[in-house]
Amino acid sequence: MPGMTAYGGFFELGCPKKGERVFVSAASGAVGQLVGQFAKLIDCYVVGSAGTQEKVDILKNKLGFDEAFNYKEELDMDAALKRxxxxxxxxxxxxxxxxxxxxxxxxxRSNGRIPVCGMISQYNLTQQEGVTNLAHLFYKEIRMEGLIVSKFYHLYPKFLEFVLPHIREGKIAYVEDIVEGLESGPSALIGLFSGQNFGKKIVAIARE
Structure with a gap:
């Protein structure tokens, strides 16, 4: 499911072109890590944000992002993005x-695209944060569109045709975060909302 979400969201809604500039937030997540790698496969410039220096290092050194930064260390996100x-x-x-x-x-940039996969920072707030710069959507003719993976199920054969050769050639890596035992389930779920995972969080019930 993360692979299909990344594929459909990036290629169908993002409509990328070679050499474009791509920013992926929560880039160490199950979907984000793949979006960044897909973008690199078509020669885009890719920057990801994550919540620890360890995650930043993995994005740059294992997953091939051009740059990555720890958003928790940035006092001014606007200035960070301009950098x-x-x-x-x-x-x-x-x-x-x-x-x-x-x-x-x-x-x-003008005619930019924003595929909306999630908004993890807002899920557990009693009142969601307001977004004050929405006027830029029409100033710059930006397309912003939400997505649910079921919208792209019909593309599954096309997705496999794209992704399998790259996996075999070692051009796509995937990091999972595995914890052992059903008793670990509640803490694993809670940890998703504080950025404790890298990649898909998996609870291994049994190894056989």
């Missing part, structure tokens, strides 16, 4: 929402 995208962002793959989305809107 990594001095010419602006063509595609923002949205997984976080809130202040990150607000800053991204300031840094999008």
């Amino acid at each position: 990594y995208f001095p010419e602006g962002i063509d595609i923002y793959f949205e997984n976080v929402g809130g202040k990150t989305l607000d800053a991204v809107l300031l840094n999008m």
